[in-house]
Amino acid sequence: MMTELIEDFNQEIAPRQEDSEVVVSVEGVSKKFCRDLKRSLFYGVQDIATELIGGQRKSEALRTKEFWALKDITFQLRRGEALGLIGSNGAGKSTLLRIISGLINPDTGCVKVKGRVAPLIALGAGFNPILTGRENIYANMSILGLPTKEINERFQDVVDFAEIGDALDSPVQSYSSGMAARLGFACAVHIEPDVLLIDEVLAVGDVKFRMKCYRQLAKLREKGTAFILVSHNPNDLLKVCHKSVYLAKGRLIASGETDPVMRKYEEDQSLNVSETLKGKMILPAKPQSESLGLDILSLYFKDEQGNLLETLNTGESAYLCVECQAYKHIESANLGVAITALAGQNDRVLYMTSANDRESLEISPGRVELQMQMPFCGLLPGIYSAKIFIKEGFISFDIVESFRFSVKSSKVTNQCLFYQPRNWKVVSKTIL
Numbered sequence: 001m002m003t004e005l006i007e008d009f010n011q012e013i014a015p016r017q018e019d020s021e022v023v024v025s026v027e028g029v030s031k032k033f034c035r036d037l038k039r040s041l042f043y044g045v046q047d048i049a050t051e052l053i054g055g056q057r058k059s060e061a062l063r064t065k066e067f068w069a070l071k072d073i074t075f076q077l078r079r080g081e082a083l084g085l086i087g088s089n090g091a092g093k094s095t096l097l098r099i100i101s102g103l104i105n106p107d108t109g110c111v112k113v114k115g116r117v118a119p120l121i122a123l124g125a126g127f128n129p130i131l132t133g134r135e136n137i138y139a140n141m142s143i144l145g146l147p148t149k150e151i152n153e154r155f156q157d158v159v160d161f162a163e164i165g166d167a168l169d170s171p172v173q174s175y176s177s178g179m180a181a182r183l184g185f186a187c188a189v190h191i192e193p194d195v196l197l198i199d200e201v202l203a204v205g206d207v208k209f210r211m212k213c214y215r216q217l218a219k220l221r222e223k224g225t226a227f228i229l230v231s232h233n234p235n236d237l238l239k240v241c242h243k244s245v246y247l248a249k250g251r252l253i254a255s256g257e258t259d260p261v262m263r264k265y266e267e268d269q270s271l272n273v274s275e276t277l278k279g280k281m282i283l284p285a286k287p288q289s290e291s292l293g294l295d296i297l298s299l300y301f302k303d304e305q306g307n308l309l310e311t312l313n314t315g316e317s318a319y320l321c322v323e324c325q326a327y328k329h330i331e332s333a334n335l336g337v338a339i340t341a342l343a344g345q346n347d348r349v350l351y352m353t354s355a356n357d358r359e360s361l362e363i364s365p366g367r368v369e370l371q372m373q374m375p376f377c378g379l380l381p382g383i384y385s386a387k388i389f390i391k392e393g394f395i396s397f398d399i400v401e402s403f404r405f406s407v408k409s410s411k412v413t414n415q416c417l418f419y420q421p422r423n424w425k426v427v428s429k430t431i432l
């Protein structure tokens with residue numbers, strides 16, 4: 001059942017080419033906040049007073065204890081487009097969604113939005129905890145701009161989608177976080193907005209519900225809804241979003257195609273990790289509820305004796321090791337490795353999968369180490385980034401976008417594109 005679900009999801013979510021109409025335009029947006037509550041209130045009053053007497057407040061300048069939560073952010077979202085928003089805690093993602101949804105104003109720059117926006121920003125936001133699920137559906141959907149007649153028509157679809165069953169007539173304050181998220185999502189998607197803003201609310205749902213949400217999002221995109229999806233998990237965004245924006249400390253670090261943006265994000269994340277762990281990349285632990293059956297725990301290289309290698313050596317043997325936690329039996333896993341050189345044009349230099357080599361890897365539940373043995377390393381000295389994925393058919397269990405490693409050499413390898421192992425000898429030929 002779950003397998004079918006994920007297969008469907010993988011096929012339906014294929015990014016589609018967007019048309020050209022811009023539905024959200026964010027131009028040079030900056031927002032500052034103050035860490036001190038008293039000062040913040042004082043600044044608020046000061047700003048209102050300045051505006052009342054017709055003065056101009058200096059939006060570009062920071063006052064004592066103020067900081068930029070967002071600085072000079074520019075990007076566009078087109079009709080039917082899925083945009084991922086990624087960044088560490090405090091990067092400014094929620095602030096940006098709150099500005100786009102009109103909940104707060106930017107200090108500089110402007111946001112233009114075309115059509116109806118449905119913000120799914122905070123869990124349970126827009127719900128009144130003492131009203132029942134039924135009452136909240138009406139309240140929430142009418143706040144989002146739907147007339148009562150249309151709410152009546154779509155009510156049953158919302159209830160069916162949310163799968164809250166008998167809890168429909170209980171107060172929302174008695175709902176679990178997953179139930180509240182389901183109801184919020186069901187209301188938002190059934191108003192068929194032009195723009196849907198989703199701030200990590202899907203993370204609280206179980207895998208089955210998340211898949212259902214992603215399928216619903218794919219359907220909405222077909223009808224022209226554009227959405228911005230916030231997640232800390234590059235995997236989610238790689239599967240769903242064609243384009244992405246990466247924020248760090250309020251600044252736009254990268255934007256464009258999701259693949260390179262996620263690679264940049266993971267590189268920045270793993271830079272800190274690899275500095276301390278010398279050659280071994282340890283991935284942040286995930287709860288089992290977020291797993292699709294197998295999670296990558298760490299990545300490293302080992303030599304023939306099983307010692308950890310901090311760097312690879314051109315021409316010498318090595319094992320690429322992928323330590324995983326499997327939660328189920330996997331009949332025939334496919335381990336894929338795509339290596340790009342970080343210097344020069346960022347070219348892909350190697351692409352290897354166990355499936356292409358007609359090797360099927362059977363994995364039992366528990367902790368396992370998948371190995372790819374390289375009898376010799378053909379890479380030239382330099383710094384590389386490997387994308388590692390584990391799949392079974394269409395099902396993608398886990399992906400690591402960027403495992404950085406370096407290659408050294410004790411051999412002369414200049415003027416080459418790759419290393420070819422060789423032996424030299426003279427063989428005498430007897431003339432008959």
Ligand SMILES: Nc1ncnc2c1ncn2[C@@H]1O[C@H](COP(=O)(O)OP(=O)(O)OP(=O)(O)O)[C@@H](O)[C@H]1O
Nearest residue numbers: 033034035069087088089090091092093094095096
């Ligand atoms: N109302 C506010 N007053 C003061 N500071 C705020 C306010 N709202 C957000 N901030 C600060 O602005 C920065 C950006 O916060 P924001 O919630 O946008 O980050 P985020 O990227 O969504 O983080 P997370 O991934 O943890 O949800 C943080 O330093 C946060 O503490």
